[in-house]
Amino acid sequence: MSEAQELEVLRNKIDSLDNEIHKLINERARCAQEVAEVKQKYAAPGEHVVFYRPEREAQVLRKVMARNEGPLADESMARLFREIMSQCLALEEPLNVAYLGPEGTFTQQAAVKHFGHAVQCAGQVSIADVFREVESGNANYGVVPVENSTEGVVTHTLDTFVHSNLNICGEVALRIHHHLLVRQDATESEIRRIYSHAQSLGQCRLWLDQNYPNVERIAVSSNAEAARRAALESGAAAIASEAAAELYDLVMKSAKIEDRPDNTTRFLIIGPQKTLSSGDDKTSILVSSRNQPGALYQVLEPFHQAGISMTRIESRPSASGTWNYVFFIDFEGHADDANIAPVLDNLRKISVDFKCLGSYPKAVL
């Protein structure tokens, strides 16, 4: 057989497989529409029907990864299913997602990674605005950064939870690569200012000390804003993502300049609903205690007793006079789990204030 003939045989096979896949995807979409009807049928009169089910989505993606035999990588296959589910959910209910903008931020990438491309994303100017959009019902869900492996916690996000009634219903981890971006017409000697978000300047501190020790570093509200300025001002550069480079027509002068190659940011999905157990979950709580000897020990000891694995603890000074410290604690498991519910009940009793910020599936992708 000639090359053309061999290709024709294989392409015919691909065409017929595509046909099958196409039919199956639409069959799946019709099923999702039926799921939506069932959800509506069983909702109480006037009840807000919740179409988005993070626990089910996590289970679907975990199953995809577990049964995958290749040659496609587990993660690549899960990303394909992520998109299929995103489109199926959009048939049930088109979602609006507020994220810490503007367009081109890592938070936007996190939103797309978590929800897929079938949601309507709206960039907000601050973390507080993301919370407000969801609280007012303008957006169904919100996405905010919460911690970075190099720079630590995003204090703004934690502090906003203190006065918010929203729940955490998901998490996303994103590997963060920073690039030094300049205008197409820029030359080395022309860089006099480098713009970026304070967190990103921190994540590239050593690289900047080595390569641009005498250049002014200016913290701005987001990396995308930094890119926007670098595009407008001569003598300016930005530390930002590849997406921001494309958006603002900048070129990458130096790529992957983050000090630590494993630089990762964790984002939270916030929404009005509580999430059911997916079988592999995390819970975030906020606990305040008095400034007295043994207070922190009292908070932590029940976790140890119950064999609950803590993944993070963060303390923040209390804004009100009544709280001396606020502890933000993440641990493995769901608030409804038999070994966890009594620990939370106990904490509720012994703390000055206590809030369960939400139980949610561990990030799959």
Ligand SMILES: O=C(O)C(=O)C[C@]1(C(=O)O)C=C[C@@H](O)C=C1
């Ligand atoms: O199982 C459901 O509840 C569905 O709505 C179906 C489906 C899916 O496409 O698999 C879609 C949206 C939900 O967020 C979860 C899963």
